[in-house]
Amino acid sequence: MTKAERALETRERILTAACEVIADIGFENVSMRKVAEHAGVSKALLHYHFDTREKLFAEAMTHSFAQTGADAEAADDGAPAAVVLARILRSMLPSDADLRQDWKLWQELWVRAQRDPAARHLAVDLYDQLHTWVGGAVEQGIASGEFTDCDVAALSTLVLALCDGLGIRLMLDDPRVDLATTRATIWRAIAPSLGVPPVFPEV
Structure with a gap:
């Protein structure tokens, strides 16, 4: 798997996790840390792909x-x-x-x-x-x-x-x-x- 493919796979995993967490507890209760934990990635890696909660929600x-x-x-x-x-x-x-x-x-x-x-x-x-x-x-x-x-x-x-x-x-x-x-x-x-x-x- 190339670096670009790994980055895309990570991004997809984060988005899937974000959908699940937001649907479960509501956007107002969501933190970047909770999404990172659910996706199995570091908070730093999450912020690399999405620098704000709002951008993560839209994506x-x-x-x-x-x-x-x-x-x-x-x-x-x-x-x-x-x-x-x-x-x-x-x-x-x-x-x-x-x-x-x-x-x-x-x-x-x-x-x-x-x-x-x-x-x-x-x-x-x-x-x-x-x-x-x-x-x-x-x-x-x-x-x-x-x-x-x-x-x-x-x-x-x-x-x-x-x-x-x-x-x-x-x-x-x-x-x-x-x-x-x-x-x-x-x-x-x-x-x-x-x-x-x-x-x-x-x-």
Whole structure:
């Protein structure tokens, strides 16, 4: 392994550890020492890669977001457009332990964004990327003839809003909302615009 590869591996380990610690105890309780210990690196090495908590938090959020997207795209096997979109929706909801961790990070970002301009800009940028991700899947479905032509931007905004609202209730373990109900509710809301059956696809 080259020096550059070792540095990249260390950076990835630190970011993974930061995501886990922030999700576990919240950003306000996180210290660089705690992240270094969790990553199995020295505090000096951590500071070499990230000189402030704020930079570490921003990189951890971006890392978490990128990993979620990579996992969803890895499952793209030429499936029908409805299945591709359903997979994206699945990855945007707290449907397993890893995605619940992602949601805890998002919740930390929402709180920080209310009083920190850098966090607010990061949140808006990540939402832009989500909007593009959903919209791209819809556009591909329209281009292939699987979806009805529709207002892609408006539909993408609706998807994100529904995922946020219902996802929060899933995180709260609200007894009135479960994962199956959430997926079904979102799909019923967008199916008429897409011209597809109102039943969430098997993914």
